[in-house]
Amino acid sequence: MxxxxxxxxxxxxxxxxxxxxxxxxxxxxxxxxxxxxxxxxxxxxxxxxxxxxxxDKERLFLSALAETREAQEADFRRLLDRTLPGTTSRDELAVALTAFGRAFATEIARSAERAAVMRLLIAEAAHFPSLVRPDPEGRPVQRALAERLAELGERGLLEVPDPAEAAEFLGLLVTGRVDYRSWYGAVPLADGEIERLVEGGVRVFLRAYRQGS
Amino acid sequence: MxxxxxxxxxxxxxxxxxxxxxxxxxxxxxxxxxxxxxxxxxxxxxxxxxxxxxxDKERLFLSALAETREAQEADFRRLLDRTLPGTTSRDELAVALTAFGRAFATEIARSAERAAVMRLLIAEAAHFPSLVRPDPEGRPVQRALAERLAELGERGLLEVPDPAEAAEFLGLLVTGRVDYRSWYGAVPLADGEIERLVEGGVRVFLRAYRQGS
DNA sequence: GCGACACTACACCGTGCAGTGTAGAAGCGC
DNA sequence: GCGCTTCTACACTGCACGGTGTAGTGTCGC
CATH class of the missing domain: 1.10.10.60 (Homeodomain-like)
Structure with a gap:
């Protein structure tokens, strides 16, 4: 045995x-x-x-990542409800999206943990296949954001024929440049810089997805 | 001594x-x-x-990366001239941008090398500070793309008040989802998938930056 | 007090690997 | 041929680290 x-x-x-x-x-x-x-x-x-x-070390690693991921997903849901509720009105939209983006990106860049975990995942994805989630749209963070955008779309605030795609782009536009410049948290960024990058991303998102653009 | x-x-x-x-x-x-x-x-x-x-190993590592980076930057310039020449006409624009994006993303995802190098850089950025280029807009790839977009802007094809920013977003929109889903090349993606992701990115870029949007 | 369990401290093994030292083969200029 | 350099093959050192074994110290329930 x-x-x-x-x-x-x-x-x-x-x-x-x-x-x-x-x-x-x-x-x-x-x-x-x-x-x-x-x-x-x-x-x-x-x-x-x-x-x-x-x-062994490997199982410790996987456990640590799994646990952290769950915690981060829960955090994200809270953040989303706090900054971009489904009840957002038309003229609050840009402000709310910026607040969402800023909160999101700040969490990424300041707490360092989220981006750093991402960095770790990217570094080890090839060596630990089980880390790679097969369904990209199945990531809870993306799903939650997509649902919220769909709500805003149904209420006529945004034009989102494909909410899942829009959610991916929003996440990308808001966090992409922050991650890019900070090397996923390896290099610290000034707060003002983060804010500027986030606002720029939201602006582009709105230009592309605002109703009737 | x-x-x-x-x-x-x-x-x-x-x-x-x-x-x-x-x-x-x-x-x-x-x-x-x-x-x-x-x-x-x-x-x-x-x-x-x-x-x-x-x-020693470290210097070998840095040399290998430096050499590869230079080669990739030269490749990118050629790719840019081939797919998105400054002479692009208005009705060729979407097609040319898509061709550019597709060539770019395909190179990333297929040759695997570019994304893999990026993955390596992200993984090691914290351990080799010299790898981190301080000026984000100084990356030659971004600079070249910004110049090209500025040309298209001056000719009235695009509305790009800030070409450097637009270049960053274009790169992000085109490659971001590919990198995201493939974990910077760690997981292979189907060709059709890459094409779809790239086209989506170009579409969003055009909605946000097309003249008079 | 006593057994059972959780935990620590610590010594220990095996291995993989960065880096070195060296003897000798192969090529080249003259 | 001779000397010089380049390169290989290979043995070797030192060390860091994953993982284990174990003796001994609490601590808790009874």
Whole structure:
């Protein structure tokens, strides 16, 4: 019998500490450079415990990413409801879209975490096929945004024949230049710069998607 | 005296072979995973020779990237002149822009090299600060495209108050979704898919930048 | 007190890999 | 032929790191 190595269940608090430390170190150093010893130190936990909890470095990595992704998706939904509610009125539209874009991009560039995770995903996509989500429109973030845009379209504020596509472009226009210039968070950007880039992106989006353009 | 390790000049052909092999292995495996032995094997050269030529892994890496970048920039200029000449007429515009976008994105997604290099840069930007070009508008690719758009603007085909910004958006719209979905070349995309994504991007660009929109 | 479990500290193994040293073969100018 | 350089083949060092084994220290339920 190949006997499963029987990972330990352990306490949720400790799991959380490990996963948080792991993400921090992975994001900072990259997968290969990150050492399990460093993660253990960061989590204030013995290396042995990490192996008892997660088995090996790879599974720790995947767990950390999965957990973070879920948290980020939840964050995004909240952000979307806060800045771009379905009840947005016509003359609030540009302001609301800019607020949405700014909140989104600021989160990307300041918290550094979102973009950094993206950077990590891009770096490791080829080595961990399971990280690659097959259906691009299935990404919850895109889906939520598409639904919101569709609502705005039905109310006649925007002209969005293809909400999924429009959502992709909006995300791209708003965050693309920020990611491009900051190398997905590797290089810090000034706040004013971020704002300027975001506003430019929203302006282009509106020129392309405003009703009757 | 700290005596410089005196790198060997060597033959250009051998240098080229090493650099090409290095890029291939670095792109395939990433910087840390790539072993100098593997590069030597790939280049059909002894490991010692690589060290005599380049000193250490890091300098080899930087040389390979620098050389590739220059080549890609030259390629881009040629591509731009071929698909989007300054003499483009009004009714050729959409077709020419699409051709440009398609050629650009196809090169990105098919040759795999361009996107893969980008992936490598994103992955290593934080670890090799010298890779990060400080001036984002100084990237020759963006500059060349901006000049071309400015020409089209002056001839009244497009409305581009800020050509540098427009160039950035065009690049983003055309390649962004391809990069996004292919994880910068880590996942292959079907040709038809690429074409569809590119055309969508051009359509949005034109809606936003067409004269009198 | 006692057993069971969680955890740490620490020593340890194996391996992969950056980088070096060197002997010798191959080519070239003269 | 002779000396010089280039290059290879190969052995070797040092080190970092993934992963394991284990003895010992709490800590909790009973």
């Amino acid at each position: 190949p006997d499963t190595p029987t990972l330990r269940q352990g306490s949720p608090a400790k799991r959380a500490a490990i996963v948080r430390a792991a993400l921090e170190v992975f994001v900072r150093d990259g997968y290969t450079r990150a050492s399990v010893d460093a993660i253990a130190r960061e989590a204030a936990v013995s290396k042995r415990t990490i192996y008892d909890y997660y088995g | 700290p005596d410089t390790p005196t790198l060997r000049q060597g033959s250009p052909a051998k240098r080229a072979a090493i650099v090409r092999a290095a890029l291939e292995v670095f792109v395939r495996d990433g910087y840390t995973r790539a072993s100098v032995d593997a590069i030597a094997r790939e280049a059909a050269v002894s490991k010692r020779t690589i060290y005599d030529y380049y000193g």
